[in-house]
Amino acid sequence: MNQEALVEVKNLKTYFYTEEGVVKAVDGVDFEIYPGETLGVVGESGCGKSVTSLSIMRLVESPPGRIEAGEINFGGRDLTKIPEKEMRKIRGNDISMIFQEPMTSLNPVYTVGDQIMEAIILHKKVDKKEARRQAIDMLQKVGIPLPEQRVDEYPHQLSGGMRQRVMIAMALSCDPQLLIADEPTTALDVTIQAQILELMNSLKESYGMAIMMITHDLG
Ligand SMILES: Nc1ncnc2c1ncn2[C@@H]1O[C@H](COP(=O)(O)OP(=O)(O)O)[C@@H](O)[C@H]1O
C-alpha cells in the first residue's frame, strides 16, 4: 500500500527545563500513523508517553517544557511550526485526545450534555436544539443507558466508566481523523476496562479514525 501517513513524527525531542536540570522527556522519537490505523504505544511509567501525545496536541506546559527539535507532520503541515490559532482549529477538530482521569477534563459545574453540546456547537456550527439531539445520539453510541436522562446529569452523578464514555463521546463528536487515548482505562475496574476498549474498537470501525492508544499495561 502506498498510502500517505496521517501523522508522521520525526526525531521529536521535548525537554523540560527545571531547576534540577534538563529533563529529556522525549528524546528523538519517530513513528507514523496511517489513516484508520491503531498504533499501540506501550512503555513503563515516566518513559515519555504522555509528553509525546501532548507534544502532538501542542499542549506541553511551556515553560518549563519545550519542543526542542523534530517534526510532527499532519495534513501537509508541521504542527511544531504553525501558529497557535491554527493549532486550535486542529485540536478537537482533526485530532482529539482522551485522558486517564475523565474528572480532570470534565467540568463539575456543567451537565455532561452541556459539555458535549459545547463541543458540537463549536465544531459543527449547529444550533442548540440540534446540538442537544446530537449529544443524546452520541451518548447512545457510546453505550450510556437512558441517554435522554443522562444528558442532564452532572459528572459526579456518573460512574468512572460512564464518565470515560462521556469523554469518548466528546472526543468523537467532531469526527476527528486521529484520536489519542492516553491510558484511557487505567483508572477503571478491569471489567470496565475491557468494555471501554471494546467500545473504542467498534467506534473506530464505524468512524474510521486512526487511534494512538497509549498504555503501560502490556496485557
Ligand atoms: N511539567 C514537567 N516538568 C518536568 N518534568 C516533566 C513534566 N512533565 C513530565 N515530565 C517528565 O517527563 C518524563 C516523561 O513523563 P510522561 O510523558 O508523563 O511519562 P509517561 O510515559 O508515564 O506518560 C518524566 O520523567 C516526567 O517526570
Ligand SMILES: [Mg+2]
Ligand atoms: Mg502518562
